[in-house]
Amino acid sequence: MKTNTLTKPGTYKTLALLLLLIGPAFLLFLLFVVMPVVQAGYYSLFNWNGIGPLTKFRGLQNFGLIFQDQVFHTALINNLKIVAISLFIQLPMAFGLALLLGRNKFRGEAFLRSIFFFPYILAEIVTGIIWRFIYHPQFGVPTILSKLFTENGGEIGLLGDPSLAFGAILVVIVWKYLGFHMIIYIAGLQSVPKELEDAAVVDGANKIQVIRHVIIPSMKSSFIISIFLSIIGSFNIFDVVWALGQGGPVHSTETLVTYLYNFGFRRFSFGYGSAVAVTLFGICFVFNLFYQRFIVSEGRHGKN
Amino acid sequence: MNTRNRIIGMFVLLLFASAMLFAGGQGEQQAASGGKEVITWWALSSGGGAEDPRQILREQIIADYEAQNPDVTIDLVMLDNEAFKQKIQVAIQAGTPPDIFHSWGGGVMIEYAEAGMLRDITDEVKNNLSNRIGLGPLGVYGYDGRYFGSPYDMGAVGFWYNKDIFAEVGVSVPETWADLLRIVPQIRQAGYVPIALGAGDKWPAHFWWVYLAMRMGGQEAFNRAYDGRGSFADQPFVRAGELLLQLNALNPFQTGFLGATYDDQGALMGNGEAAMELMGQWAPGVQAANSVSGEGIGDALGWFSFPAVAGGQGKLTDVMGGGNGYVLGKDASDAALDFLDFFLQEKYNVELVDVEGIVPVVAGAESALEGNANLIQIADAVANAGYYQLYYDQFLPPAVGEAVKDAVAKLLAGVSTPAQTAQEIQASWQANK
Numbered sequence: 263m264k265t266n267t268l269t270k271p272g273t274y275k276t277l278a279l280l281l282l283l284i285g286p287a288f289l290l291f292l293l294f295v296v297m298p299v300v301q302a303g304y305y306s307l308f309n310w311n312g313i314g315p316l317t318k319f320r321g322l323q324n325f326g327l328i329f330q331d332q333v334f335h336t337a338l339i340n341n342l343k344i345v346a347i348s349l350f351i352q353l354p355m356a357f358g359l360a361l362l363l364g365r366n367k368f369r370g371e372a373f374l375r376s377i378f379f380f381p382y383i384l385a386e387i388v389t390g391i392i393w394r395f396i397y398h399p400q401f402g403v404p405t406i407l408s409k410l411f412t413e414n415g416g417e418i419g420l421l422g423d424p425s426l427a428f429g430a431i432l433v434v435i436v437w438k439y440l441g442f443h444m445i446i447y448i449a450g451l452q453s454v455p456k457e458l459e460d461a462a463v464v465d466g467a468n469k470i471q472v473i474r475h476v477i478i479p480s481m482k483s484s485f486i487i488s489i490f491l492s493i494i495g496s497f498n499i500f501d502v503v504w505a506l507g508q509g510g511p512v513h514s515t516e517t518l519v520t521y522l523y524n525f526g527f528r529r530f531s532f533g534y535g536s537a538v539a540v541t542l543f544g545i546c547f548v549f550n551l552f553y554q555r556f557i558v559s560e561g562r563h564g565k566n
Numbered sequence: 567m568n569t570r571n572r573i574i575g576m577f578v579l580l581l582f583a584s585a586m587l588f589a590g591g592q593g594e595q596q597a598a599s600g601g602k603e604v605i606t607w608w609a610l611s612s613g614g615g616a617e618d619p620r621q622i623l624r625e626q627i628i629a630d631y632e633a634q635n636p637d638v639t640i641d642l643v644m645l646d647n648e649a650f651k652q653k654i655q656v657a658i659q660a661g662t663p664p665d666i667f668h669s670w671g672g673g674v675m676i677e678y679a680e681a682g683m684l685r686d687i688t689d690e691v692k693n694n695l696s697n698r699i700g701l702g703p704l705g706v707y708g709y710d711g712r713y714f715g716s717p718y719d720m721g722a723v724g725f726w727y728n729k730d731i732f733a734e735v736g737v738s739v740p741e742t743w744a745d746l747l748r749i750v751p752q753i754r755q756a757g758y759v760p761i762a763l764g765a766g767d768k769w770p771a772h773f774w775w776v777y778l779a780m781r782m783g784g785q786e787a788f789n790r791a792y793d794g795r796g797s798f799a800d801q802p803f804v805r806a807g808e809l810l811l812q813l814n815a816l817n818p819f820q821t822g823f824l825g826a827t828y829d830d831q832g833a834l835m836g837n838g839e840a841a842m843e844l845m846g847q848w849a850p851g852v853q854a855a856n857s858v859s860g861e862g863i864g865d866a867l868g869w870f871s872f873p874a875v876a877g878g879q880g881k882l883t884d885v886m887g888g889g890n891g892y893v894l895g896k897d898a899s900d901a902a903l904d905f906l907d908f909f910l911q912e913k914y915n916v917e918l919v920d921v922e923g924i925v926p927v928v929a930g931a932e933s934a935l936e937g938n939a940n941l942i943q944i945a946d947a948v949a950n951a952g953y954y955q956l957y958y959d960q961f962l963p964p965a966v967g968e969a970v971k972d973a974v975a976k977l978l979a980g981v982s983t984p985a986q987t988a989q990e991i992q993a994s995w996q997a998n999k
Contacts, residue, residue: 311681312658312869313683379861396831399820400821400839415573417822418821419824421821422766422824422825422826423822423825424727493591510766511766511975512824528964528968529964529968
């Protein structure tokens with residue numbers, strides 16, 4: 263007689279084992295991920311200074327205030343700029359580097375790889391401090407260059423100029439995360455079947471054609487993961503931006519998370535800050551859903 | 567017991583164990599030191615790292631105290647200014663403030679006190695500390711007739727200047743705002759940065775606007791804005807912005823000052839590259855710590871008070887300043903209070919003058935200022951002030967303090983007008999008082 267799978271003695275064991283294995287992680291997940299999100303959602307409905315009791319109910323007013331705030335717009339646009347720079351400059355550069363350095367074709371490749379990967383190992387805050395020195399208006403690199411190569415070159419204070427500061431920060435971001443994506447692509451390259459490439463060459467394909475028609479399609483899953491990490495990372499970026507100027511001068515380098523910190527924490531406006539956090543969470547969540555649904559599953563089909 | 571039950575049993579045990587992990591933190595404090603009472607103390611460092619003289623002195627004081635009180639252990643945590651502000655907020659929000667921690671008194675402290683995060687030490691202040699420390703300085707740590715801590719330092723913000731540069735350029739100490747505007751181009755001409763400013767940290771820049779507002783409107787204008795008879799958008803506050811823009815138009819600050827930190831500001835002074843900075847009594851120590859030589863400019867450093875402004879209602883003796891002090895967290899024991907009392911001895915207040923450049927508040931300690939002409943000037947300025955204004959970013963509620971700092975940064979960046987600056991501050995005050 264056929265037994266129902268659920269009442270099979272063996273299945274109970276499997277279920278118990280499953281619970282045993284995922285239980286602790288699930289508990290931690292509930293405690294440190296789900297609970298804070300629910301809490302933040304609740305706090306976002308209040309005008310709350312973060313320490314007293316929750317008494318001043320505001321409904322959705324906080325969200326209205328956020329969307330009216332000019333600084334929030336700047337922050338959101340800055341985040342989108344980071345996404346754009348990551349996708350259209352950083353990732354292609356990383357892919358190019360991977361093609362150059364990922365195939366063990368010449369001596370010193372490993373060394374060069376380490377050089378490009380090195381910035382990623384540095385703590386964000388250290389990166390910020392190093393680049394504060396590089397950009398230092400009195401003895402930094404831009405100032406030295408301008409004094410060396412231009413007639414009446416003077417001091418250049420990139421981080422003190424509201425119109426230039428964010429560009430300077432974008433350079434640091436590309437510099438820092440380039441190596442990480444390069445490594446993902448190098449790993450991806452190794453999964454490209456050599457025979458396919460050879461076959462293409464035999465068929466008379468040139469280098470560009472090999473890359474375009476053989477390598478890129480075979481590395482689809484690498485691109486999917488790197489684009490995903492890149493976008494989520496761009497929205498959550500904080501430390502580097504903070505160390506380079508705390509979102510200033512005059513909020514020109516604010517991102518969503520520095521905005522959350524400057525207008526939530528620093529002002530003891532935790533209700534408002536929570537509303538910002540919920541908004542940020544919403545953006546990432548919707549993007550994630552969309553990406554999982556359309557891109558990642560698409561990628562799987564493509565592979566089949 | 568069959569296998570299934572055993573596995574379920576193990577699972578329950580595991581859940582229990584992980585729950586214990588969280589509960590475990592609570593009992594830690596008493597258990598850690600074998601019955602000794604542990605007092606946590608968060609203090610500010612001067613950025614000197616392991617050699618930080620502030621830390622060395624505090625460790626010495628702790629050793630002295632522990633020698634007399636073998637059942638108490640004091641756990642010292644030294645933090646940089648900004649790091650401290652961030653860490654203490656998290657601790658307060660979690661409801662676990664340290665036993666003793668740094669404070670500037672005023673609005674932020676009141677916020678903590680209203681939330682019940684501080685221990686009320688009114689009796690101690692009235693019966694004991696007030697015999698040694700003036701009620702003026704103690705007032706900064708009081709609110710609604712109750713006291714939550716005590717200062718060990720109470721000074722003033724004023725101009726620090728490089729006497730050598732002044733002599734070389736041939737200018738004298740400015741007595742009026744017009745004088746200041748006159749000497750700035752001369753100093754620039756001679757190749758020096760006239761004024762160092764770390765406006766990236768915002769609070770050093772807000773000093774300028776507040777002082778100008780005080781010189782323009784005096785105590786009356788502030789009181790009117792504060793109690794609602796007037797507003798921060800009134801004429802003196804708008805005028806303060808206009809005057810600051812007059813100065814800014816002369817290119818008085820170093821290149822990139824809007825992105826510079828207070829440490830950058832201190833370095834410019836300490837390395838003898840800038841002629842002036844507007845800063846509190848602690849400036850010489852920070853200049854030294856951030857200078858290449860590690861010693862600052864030594865005897866070349868002079869001090870003068872904020873110049874008079876023509877047509878202003880404020881007196882030349884009106885002073886903006888503040889001090890450093892400590893408050894007690896809500897769970898602080900009597901031993902913590904006893905240690906604070908021990909710390910506030912004349913002996914240590916004297917030592918702090920050398921180490922931290924404080925203006926002492928403990929009776930008798932002012933003798934330590936002898937020979938330090940700059941600090942004597944500051945102490946006199948504090949003593950003679952008819953109107954003593956705590957820095958706005960500490961005196962006003964935190965949200966308003968931040969709004970003031972943001973508004974002044976925008977003004978200096980040329981993004982908003984003096985009238986808009988004043989309006990923004992008033993709007994924040996309306997929304998948060």
